[in-house]
Amino acid sequence: xxxxxxxxxxxxxxxxxxxxxxxxxxxxxxxxxxxxxxxxxxxxxxxxxxxxxxxxxxxxxxxxxxxxxxxxxxxxxxxxxxxxxxxxxxxxxxxxxxxxxxxxxxxxxxxxxxxxxxxxxxxxxxxxxxxxxxxxxxxxxxxxxxxxxxxxxxxxxxxxxxxxxxxxxxxxxxxxxxxxxxxxxxxxxxxxxxxxxxxxxxxxxxxxxxxxxxxxxxxxxxxxxxxxxxxxxxxxxxxxxxxxxxxxxxxxxxxxxxxxxxxxxxxxxxxxxxxxxxxxxxxxxxxxxxxxxxxxxxxxxxxxxxxxxxxxxxxxxxxxxxxxxxxxxxxxxxxxxxxxxxxxxxxxxxxxxxxxxxxxxxxxxxxxxxxxxxxxxxxxxxxxxxxxxxxxxxxxxxxxxxxxxxxxxxxxxxxxxxxxxx
Numbered sequence: 525x526x527x528x529x530x531x532x533x534x535x536x537x538x539x540x541x542x543x544x545x546x547x548x549x550x551x552x553x554x555x556x557x558x559x560x561x562x563x564x565x566x567x568x569x570x571x572x573x574x575x576x577x578x579x580x581x582x583x584x585x586x587x588x589x590x591x592x593x594x595x596x597x598x599x600x601x602x603x604x605x606x607x608x609x610x611x612x613x614x615x616x617x618x619x620x621x622x623x624x625x626x627x628x629x630x631x632x633x634x635x636x637x638x639x640x641x642x643x644x645x646x647x648x649x650x651x652x653x654x655x656x657x658x659x660x661x662x663x664x665x666x667x668x669x670x671x672x673x674x675x676x677x678x679x680x681x682x683x684x685x686x687x688x689x690x691x692x693x694x695x696x697x698x699x700x701x702x703x704x705x706x707x708x709x710x711x712x713x714x715x716x717x718x719x720x721x722x723x724x725x726x727x728x729x730x731x732x733x734x735x736x737x738x739x740x741x742x743x744x745x746x747x748x749x750x751x752x753x754x755x756x757x758x759x760x761x762x763x764x765x766x767x768x769x770x771x772x773x774x775x776x777x778x779x780x781x782x783x784x785x786x787x788x789x790x791x792x793x794x795x796x797x798x799x800x801x802x803x804x805x806x807x808x809x810x811x812x813x814x815x816x817x818x819x820x821x822x823x824x825x826x827x828x829x830x831x832x833x834x835x836x837x838x839x840x841x842x843x844x845x846x847x848x849x850x851x852x853x854x855x856x857x858x859x860x861x862x863x864x865x866x867x868x869x870x871x872x873x874x875x876x877x878x879x880x881x882x883x884x885x886x887x888x889x890x891x892x893x894x895x896x897x898x899x900x901x902x903x904x905x906x907x908x909x910x911x912x913x914x915x916x917x918x919x920x921x922x923x924x925x926x927x928x929x930x931x932x933x934x935x936x937x938x939x940x941x942x943x944x945x946x
Contacts, residue, residue, distance in 0.1 A: 528662040533711045534653040538669055540707030545670050547700025549677025551611060553782060554693035555628060556760045557685055557775050560768065562625045570761045570884025572632050579636035580870050585732065587640035588866020592859065596649040601708055603642035604701050610634045611698030618691030644866040651853065655717045663850045667842055668793035674786030682779030719858045732863030740917045741804060742852060742864065748910040749848045750871035752811050754879030756818060756903035757841065759785060761883045765892035771827045784831055788838025796846040804914060807847040811907035814840035818900025822893045
């Protein structure tokens with residue numbers, strides 16, 4: 525489960541990300557709650573989330589192209605430093621009492637601009653640290669790292685917001701970037717696995733799009749993750765509304781909801797670290813279960829039932845994320861990985877500018893329950909559609925049989941079935 529931590533460079537990277545991710549989760553909670561406090565609108569929270577991910581939608585492919593051309597470690601030093609400055613600036617505005625909602629919008633947009641390069645650089649740098657043999661394990665541990673921080677960050681943010689205000693959470697986030705910056709500088713360059721960088725040439729963006737469009741397993745994975753990301757992953761919009769309007773639990777309840785999702789996500793990430801392969805059938809099944817569970821949570825009449833369902837929702841969300849991420853990286857040539865991962869993240873995160881405001885609008889107009897139910901239904905339906913399409917492309921069918929006294933359900937190839945019969 526933890527085999528990739530034997531690699532010194534990855535251990536340093538992992539340790540730096542633990543600290544930074546805690547700060548990032550603190551800022552996310554504080555940012556959403558600050559906007560809700562300033563405006564009283566779930567739509568405004570959705571707009572903030574949209575602005576943070578809009579740059580990925582607009583410039584994601586360019587960011588991936590830069591990552592394919594540039595050395596990853598120096599690139600990460602620049603992006604992490606820029607996000608630290610943004611967090612400290614927002615902290616200064618908030619602690620001085622001069623913060624306005626447009627300040628939060630601008631800060632979210634600036635973080636999004638840095639993420640355009642930072643995200644594909646971090647994703648592809650993992651393979652340079654650990655090599656192909658440990659990639660699945662390292663990607664899963666990265667997700668476990670992020671979700672472990674989600675256990676701590678929201679809880680600490682809830683205490684700080686209740687007792688001292690949102691500004692202190694922004695300040696801690698800005699300072700937390702010192703850890704990954706220091707760890708990146710301590711790495712041994714000679715122990716990295718060299719990856720050939722893409723030379724400057726015309727048509728490289730089109731080349732990345734053609735590469736994906738010619739491979740159905742990549743294309744349909746990205747389509748599925750786009751729908752799930754745009755609608756199913758709108759936790760900031762939905763959970764803040766449930767805490768404020770449905771169960772009336774305030775900032776503490778919002779932090780609790782995020783912590784419960786993190787518990788499930790951490791379990792999902794650790795289970796993924798034990799798998800040797802990232803299978804499409806697992807991705808589709810997890811996406812369907814994720815959507816159905818969201819609909820069930822939306823209809824839950826009691827607080828305890830809603831809270832209980834957040835744990836498996838977190839587990840299946842992480843299964844979807846890790847399985848798609850790992851499968852795409854392992855199926856992509858190293859020289860194309862930055863562009864392909866940028867396209868993946870562009871669709872995954874870039875769908876949020878459309879999904880988050882729609883979820884916020886539905887939540888404001890029809891109520892949090894209706895908004896959450898629609899988000900889950902879209903995720904489940906997209907899993908069914910993509911599953912049917914991939915089954916037709918791969919000429920697959922579901923075979924139901926018996927093993928002793930137990931029923932079995934398998935996905936089999938029609939060609940293999942005919943060959944066996946022959």
